[in-house]
Amino acid sequence: MKCSYCSRDAVYYQRYAGKHLCRKHFTAFFEKKVRATIKKYRMIETGDRVAIALSGGKDSVTLTKVLMELYGDRRDLEFVAVTIDEGIEGYREKTLKIAREVTRSVGIEHYVASFENNFSAKLDEIVKVGEKLPCSYCGVFRKYLLNKSARNLSASKLATAHNLDDESQTILMNFINADIDRLARLIPQRDQEGLVRRIKPFMELYEKEVVTYGFLKNYPMSFDECPYSYFPVRAVVRDFIYEFEQKYPGRKISILRSLEKLSNGLKITNPQIELYKCEICGEPTSQKLCQACKLVNELKVKINIRHNEDLSLTKS
Ligand code: SF4
Numbered sequence: 001m002k003c004s005y006c007s008r009d010a011v012y013y014q015r016y017a018g019k020h021l022c023r024k025h026f027t028a029f030f031e032k033k034v035r036a037t038i039k040k041y042r043m044i045e046t047g048d049r050v051a052i053a054l055s056g057g058k059d060s061v062t063l064t065k066v067l068m069e070l071y072g073d074r075r076d077l078e079f080v081a082v083t084i085d086e087g088i089e090g091y092r093e094k095t096l097k098i099a100r101e102v103t104r105s106v107g108i109e110h111y112v113a114s115f116e117n118n119f120s121a122k123l124d125e126i127v128k129v130g131e132k133l134p135c136s137y138c139g140v141f142r143k144y145l146l147n148k149s150a151r152n153l154s155a156s157k158l159a160t161a162h163n164l165d166d167e168s169q170t171i172l173m174n175f176i177n178a179d180i181d182r183l184a185r186l187i188p189q190r191d192q193e194g195l196v197r198r199i200k201p202f203m204e205l206y207e208k209e210v211v212t213y214g215f216l217k218n219y220p221m222s223f224d225e226c227p228y229s230y231f232p233v234r235a236v237v238r239d240f241i242y243e244f245e246q247k248y249p250g251r252k253i254s255i256l257r258s259l260e261k262l263s264n265g266l267k268i269t270n271p272q273i274e275l276y277k278c279e280i281c282g283e284p285t286s287q288k289l290c291q292a293c294k295l296v297n298e299l300k301v302k303i304n305i306r307h308n309e310d311l312s313l314t315k316s
């Protein structure tokens, strides 16, 4: 099949646009979309120091590489990468190695915050005693450490590799669960003390597009799945959206646009609340205790887990 814009062979079919794209035109489309998304949501601005959440998986590697390719020469911007080492044997070591290689190749500093050094327990130990799904613990501790690390590194933004597939699933899940507060939190309203603003430069790109770009650029890609990955509800929603998209291309984007259209109303009905400081650790929270401290309290009767007051962040 030939490219819709030139006589070269196509490498990607964009079903929602009905376009076949060659390597050159696909790459140009992808980079233009990243730039446009960053500009549209004012994700990166003069003076920003951006902390990139780099797990070492395919999406975050592509994010790091493309941000550095598009913005790395800008003297008014700084970039740094942070990896959270949850302590998952046989899985995280490999992606940590990739993360190190990638940060070296693009010439930015790389820091690692581990569950072991910050909570005195690895995820492998937590899942043995925890009653919740592994991701419920991991997600909370990881988010907590990412924010604290980014703040500690004086970052003004925290970039994550969430793509359109992730975003459309999250939006629909919140609708299905009637969790409108959580839905409203997806819309950036204003910066809150102690929270580094999150940015998602891939939020308007399909996961397939992110992977294709990484492949075409020959980036190191790990497709290993976390051994604990098990999201029963999200998996159902993901499959539903996938089938819907197959029949009616472009639906993932319409889910995102629906939220955008609702955003002005949601800002009024569900305004951002003031955050408190957690009574135990002082991190920002909407309740007396932050989620991480609540989980530590739940787990500490079963294992030796504690909350180390000072952040342990290792330069790799
Ligand atoms: S899949 Fe779950 S347990 Fe594994 S790294 Fe992601 S959040 Fe953590």
Ligand SMILES: [Zn+2]
Binding pocket: 003, 004, 005, 006, 007, 008, 021, 022, 023, 024, 025
């Ligand atoms: Zn072309």
Ligand SMILES: [Zn+2]
Binding pocket: 278, 279, 280, 281, 282, 283, 289, 290, 291, 292, 293, 294
């Ligand atoms: Zn706390």
